[in-house]
Amino acid sequence: MTLSPTIFGCAGPRLGEAERAFFQRVNPLGFILFARNCETPDQIRALVGDLRASVGREDAPVLIDQEGGRVARLKPPQWRAAPPAERFGRLAERHRDAAVEAVRINSHLIARELASLGIDVDCAPVLDLRLPGAHDVIGDRSFGGRPERVAELGRAACEGFLAAGVLPVIKHIPGHGRAFVDSHHELPVVRTPRPELEATDFEAFRLLADMPWAMTAHLVFAAIDPDRPATLSPKVIAEIIRGHIGFDGLLLCDDLSMKALKGDLGDLARQALAAGCDIVLHCNGVMEEMTRVAAAAGGITAEAERRFRRGREMQQSGIAIAAASEARLDALMRGLA
Template sequence: MSSGATILGVEGLVLGRDEAAFLRAADPWGLILFARNIDRPEQVARLTADLRACLGRDAPILIDQEGGRVQRLRAPHWREWPAPLDQALSGGARAMWARARVQAAELAALGIDVNCAPTCDIAGDLTHPFLRNRCMGLDAATVIANARATAEGFLAGGVLPVIKHMPGHGRATADSHKHLPVVTAAAEDLRASDFAPFAALADLPMAMSAHIRFTAFDDAPATQSAPMIGLIREEIGFGGLLMTDDIGMEALSGGFAERTAASLAAGCDVVLHCNGTRAEFEETVAAAGRLSPQAAARAEAALACRRAPEPVDIAALDAELGVSAPVAGSGSEAHG
């Protein structure tokens, strides 16, 4: 039988008995870690092992390790990374590959095998500050080159990338954590720019939806819009596992059961619920049910893309990038 159609957050630094019992019953497809779950390398590695043992399978464990403001692993045990846009514009695709390959080594050493990156949105003059420097370029061609290099760096290091925020968040002038952004651009303009990076990277195994309303296509946020998910599948051509952005964000309305049901009914494969009370998690799990046969097939295909890290000289990549490795003895070095 397939797993539940959810990816859930975890409470703290260790897996307690009560939380383990809940997770065993909920059987989420995957789990996601945040800063609240991160202390030292040995602690994170123990947590990821305990989570998989709890579920009784090699479940995917996700994180947001973009660099800049959005990185859960930080000094002194892990490298500090500049914002993606800064490094993309200064170093280009080679730097983005090297950066992702080193990040993958840090993640894989901890048992984390999915990174919610690269951000494939196009940064513009009006892009909201919460997103702008998390992007990888100012035009579609630059984003495509840098995002592809980033994805390949993660894959070479044994970590699955998640392209986001599909079909494009760059024109949003509101923060979807707090409000529902509304994009009024014409369909032909969106197709020519915003959607193009996702079409170019549509072969990748996983993607995350955008909580944005595109008035040219529908009144509902893309995450909960059958026309938008249909466009993602048919026009953009993405055949991989489509997860929602966090359904706890205020861009969405209604209770968690309603948010979950609407997202899955629109065509998303799995619902991400990062932060919430136990009652909210239970509501989400109950509404989500099990992965559909189509979603289960996509999930299996995505996990089949996990592979052992390819050999690489991490120290040489550090020197090339000009980053400082963690202090000796931190336990976070990996030369896979």
């Protein structure tokens, strides 16, 4: 059965019969979980199993946003409270090597928790820069304002995920750090000249262009395409993401139902795929919306399948991380190691 270039959420902690039938018919590439889907470890494992069974693929990817800090779908007391990226960036200002090790261990600990639940893709790390005056939608989710430092810590995070068999998703490519409004609610417009963007926002992503998956940013870069947000812009995707940055992994759009994008969801899905996204993401689990997205998406391309397989190969090649423990992480964060 043809794969659909879609990733969908579901409404609650258990898979409904209408959802099961829909996923069986549509055959989406994979699924994404949110806090509404997560109650206990056993419940999550059962839901993940039901989602994969609905499409008859044990390897169907299951995603989650587990960055640490305020963006974490799995929370205490059942799961560890991981620090936000900003704390590692601050540590790096004093102890670079300790920060790199701490990020790698922290991501590995997150990934081990996810893998134990059957979740195999984490929508992290954030490679957006933290810049003065920008909206705090990124804020402490960023490693900092220097692209080289962000890329170094971002690579350590990716290594930690891969070591536990979890695919990282670098986001929000080609950079969300200059947004002055929250793209969950409005469409940001960035008016920074292209040379400055290439030297700053885009550079962190260029330095991690070898990663397996990336998620787009819903914002307009006026210097490149003043008429379309990056997710829907053939020019931004071809010239910047695939061109200047050189990313050849699986390109996933950010959630189509965010308010930054206007219009019919089916039309938005078509536009995102036509622009060059490999996969469209729809998160809220509303059946009527998912039906429109699936009808518009068609089948996955051969190029997208190639990129997906490449990611799977990377997922199997992670190297074990020694001393990946909470005690070691705590020591590093307190400057004791």
